[in-house]
Amino acid sequence: MIVGAYLWGVVSDNHGRRKGFLIPAIVMFVAGFLSVFSSNYASLLILRYFVGIGLGGCSVLPSWFLEFIPSPSRGTWVVILSTFWTLGTILEASLASLIMSRLGWRWVLALSSLSSLVLLVFYSVTPESPRYLCAKGRTIEALQILRKIARVNRVEIPSGTLASDYTIEFDEENNTPSKNTPLLLSLRKFYIIKNPKKTKSSMQSLTSLFMLFFTRIRQINALLMGHLLF
Structure with missing residues (x-):
């Protein structure tokens, strides 16, 4: 995701916000769907690696969305957008719990890749960022x-x-x-x-970045602990 976040950030800055989340969506869908047909661990790991690179482009979509939102309302929408990460995690865990024991992990990967396909379907009606x-x-x-x-x-x-x-x-x-x-x-x-x-100091920006970083680390730790406990 770190590699993808940097890569797609460069793409979005140089070629537009729309391409910045179109290409990652294609990468995630293709690599995610091909993961279903993996015949060994090596091919599965390689394909999931590309899914992770595509997933790094998820940071472009909120940037594109927030550039349409008035400045006073952006903070509220940042919080709202963050909740979808939590909801998606719960949905994915529920999907795995219901399907994996009955149909196997391949069906879980196949259904999980459909979210990227939905994004591709609506791509044609998304405007470029005026900013x-x-x-x-x-x-x-x-x-x-x-x-x-x-x-x-x-x-x-x-x-x-x-x-x-x-x-x-x-x-x-x-x-x-x-x-x-x-x-x-x-x-x-x-x-x-x-x-x-x-005027805001650069120290406040650094503080915000550290808070964002440690928030993500906390979420990862919570998921790992939940997996170990349950």
Whole structure:
């Protein structure tokens, strides 16, 4: 997963968010389905290795989704998205418990690979991230997607211009961005917020990364302990 997370992150930054989760989904489905026909442990381990690489692309999908969510609501949706990992773990364990003893492990792997197939089915209706398009200078395409989103939600697009690189200037009286602030900012370059009260230190970012890392370690330990106990 570590290899896949880095690999698909590079793909999504250079070729788009959609390709960043399309290719991993294909890898997971093909390798996962072929695992059903493994004739020995070596072939099974190799195929599951590729499933793990594809699984590393799961980090791209939340990034793509959250780029459509307003900033004040992103924290809530991060928590909601995290619950699906837990629900998926419970579902997979339940699936194995019900099927493995009756039909064998091959059926468990076959049914588990269908989730990637569902993602591929809905790929055709997923738009590219406007933030990514804007960062690549494709502002016309980004604006078309934003207009479509606004039309579906029956709202008007906020006033502003699309830009790739920009410095945010705050209105000191209202403590809000100025009217000239672009709708989308660059993904590839840092932007400066001219408001000391809103500036966050890099130490806070490192703390968040460590918290995320140790949270995942705790989840893995809980799964291992549950397997040993039950």
